[in-house]
Amino acid sequence: MKENPQATAGATGRSQGARKSREIFDATLDLLADQGYDGLTVEGVALRAGVNKTTLYRHWPTKGALVRAALIGAGRLELDVPDTGSLRGDLEALVRQVVSLLTAPPASDVVVAALGAATRAPELADAAADFFADRLVREQAVFDRAAARGELPADVDPALVMDLLAGAVWLRVVLRRRPLEPDYPARAVAAVLHGTAPNAG
């Protein structure tokens, strides 16, 4: 195969850029978890990630823009879109990812701090809303595959299904602070797919 130095250099450049972005996003989330949104500064992120703060400002002109990019781009918050072959299996895998995101440090420290603080900082609230919108776009694949398998009625709203499932975990873990039984994801998914009270009027 003929070598293409330019393409190789380009790929290396992109790869280095991606690695650097990853370090910047990690630094942003670490500081967010440590110091809260109010305490976070672009200067602090630059110092921690070992980059020039003008570089940061060039890519992300505000603190809100940087946090938004970090929430969506950081590897530790990445959504692993499941493909288990059934809607039930895929939704259970998604719920387990939410559980892990909200209970397993270090991701849980960041997520709970960032999303909790979103209620008081409008900029951060926008970043959090974008984070959820981005996840929903990627979760759509689960519902498309279920529809193709004939598992999903045409009138089902994926956003409602994910609101119910992810919201339940959030409420249980973050607000109720109740332990989450190992069978909780399966029970929650069964409830949303098959209902809890078929005889109810």
Added chain:
Amino acid sequence: MKENPQATAGATGRSQGARKSREIFDATLDLLADQGYDGLTVEGVALRAGVNKTTLYRHWPTKGALVRAALIGAGRLELDVPDTGSLRGDLEALVRQVVSLLTAPPASDVVVAALGAATRAPELADAAADFFADRLVREQAVFDRAAARGELPADVDPALVMDLLAGAVWLRVVLRRRPLEPDYPARAVAAVLHGTAPNAG
């Protein structure tokens, strides 16, 4: 009927005490919404409610205890346990109350600020958890009546049902910041009662 002055005086005393508590709880929630949990002080509440701060400390020895009492005892956060005659009607009414709690000021300012901040203040997190535990105890009546009417299978977990429904509204309104369509409560309740994908494996 023979008058009993002492009982009358006692009832008046209790009623005045209840009114005073209500004012103290209102002042606590107002300041919590304005200044956040960190900015809230027992002295500030005493000043706003027109009571002596030693009186406050006698009843609620810590800021956390005062906030916990205010979240559970304040009239504006009170749960109106519905009794519509059907599980569907009762759950829809409960969901509409959650919607109102999270979207209609002034209650929504307090609730969103207090529960959001719970992710960073352990004392406040305990108060928020008690708030939800107290609501679940009162919501149990809805499930007891549904079971008595034969609407509810014996293995249904009311906490899971309320996690799904209240969590969905929280996620949609506070975290996703998406508008809530008027039919959302009915759709969410239908999903949890009757399921969304009966053919899913």
